[in-house]
Amino acid sequence: MERPHYKFWPQRLPRSIAVPATSLWHNLKTNAERFPDKLAMVFFGSEITYRELASQVERLAGTLHALGVKRGDRVVLDMQNCPQLVIAHFAILRANAVVVPVNPMNRAEELKHYITDPDAKVAITTGDLAAELAKASNALAPKDRLAHMIVTQFTDTFDPAMTGDEAPPPAWRDWLLTRHPLPELQDGKAMTWTDAMNAGHAAPEHVVGANDMALLPYTSGTTGLPKGCIHNHSSLNHNAFAGQIWGLGSSEVVVLAVVPMFHITGVVSVMHTTILIAGTLVIMPRWDRDMAGRLISRRKVTSWTNIPTMVIDLMASPSFANYDLSSLSYIGGGGAAMPQAIAQRLLEQFGLKYQEGYGLTETAAPSHANPFENPKQQCLGIPYMSTDSRVVDPDTLQEMPIGESGEIITHGPEVFQGYWKRPDATAAAFVEFEGKRFFRSGDMGRMDEDGYFFMTDRLKRMINASGFKVWPAEVELLMFKHPAIQEACVIAMKDAYRGESVKAVVVLRPTHKDTTEQQIIDWCRENMAVYKIPRAVQFVDALPKSGSGKVMWRLLQEAESKGA
Structure with missing residues (x-):
């Protein structure tokens, strides 16, 4: 049956795409060869080219290999947005291992689970978070503790004497400029970022491909502790390539990277998609409306993925009239509905259509998005490339008529493999529908006559x-x-x-x-x-x-x- 949203499918877009056979590291390696001198990252005025980024990734991957990280091993990555997060993320992948991204707001009691459940023995973090991570490790049984921790300081990648529009806000200076001592890691050893980068170890042969695990982000549910979502290189690569095509991405894109890159949206829609197309990441470690306004103006940001509260906050700034948003060609996001009045103001004042989308940790960020040509406000959008999504009765699993609410289920190459060590939860999360394996989102929605999806409620308690x-x-x-x-x-x-x-x-x-x-x-x-x-x-x-x-x-x- 022809799905109704294909009536509005942009002619420029293929309905499905092939997933690369290569790993995510290949995307960075290729662009370091094609665009060696192009800016990959900017952080408080300090700039890193693609050649420099790839070189630092190789060096850190060599150290991880020397510390005993092998193919398929899980490595904890606990950081706010900064260049080191991107370097460490790709270094873990380069070393044939798996990134376990952790929310840096978590405290020791929460962090224990992110060490023990993935059986992680190595962690990479920043100085401000290292003591809490060490506290979590030290409280565990000796067999479960971290063996190694690599600790960076924010000032390892920017000049603390930086002044002007791109300098950190005064309220951030103590947080960013303080250099913290290495924590005591019981039954393990902590080392500095500088020592890890300068150890001189060769990176191992890169042997992983599309069907190897790349990412183990954690998501909670209605009961129990957070569950790890198994994502192979293929699912992340699909959505990175799809994001490039959907959003008309090119190597000239300049992205404001302020949504957290430990979160699936930041990992896939910001970091991996930008690196894939050789764009530039203008990195903010956390939200500050006037810092964002200055960076968009100064760095001529073209693309900004966000949550609606950020846009509302920026537009409420007393200095808003001083900022130049004319470079923006894309603004959008998800996580919460954009208020209609704000979306209308963006359209009338700047000619920008806020592009809402929908996805979950289990779907590598977007499973639905609004097409540029025909977006609808406060709408999840239409199923993404290569994706089949339906609205079904959560009890009978029968497809619901147009306009009626039911559970959103999704099938596509971006859907995760299953939950780490949780075959019971994996079995409960999937259903066979019309001969295909669909993921049960737990979200209630409806589909209109045009095939656009709208959220109505949540089955899950969230x-x-x-x-x-x-x-x-x-x-x-x-x-x-x-x-x-x-x-x-x-x-x-x-x-x-x-x-x-x-x-x-x-x-x-x-x-x-x-x-x-x-x-x-x-x-x-x-x-x-x-x-x-x-x-x-x-x-x-x-x-x-x-x-x-x-x-x-x-x-x-x-x-x-x-x-x-």
């Missing part, structure tokens, strides 16, 4: 805070470690700026009835990533439970929604 996915079960597991908490149920609450924020409904132990909301929040701040921290804590005498004893979180969520 909170979307400014594009960061918060899984209540994971937050609850951490909160149960607080000595005062007997029970906790985490739900979403409306937030005018973030879309949603985290709220915890808590039953206190009889011995700790004097515990305050602020004490709970302060403890959470010490033990979990900042975006997971409850913004509000409600104390109750008991949580509603079903006959089987399960907490009826939907009742609490519905009460919160009605109250809002």
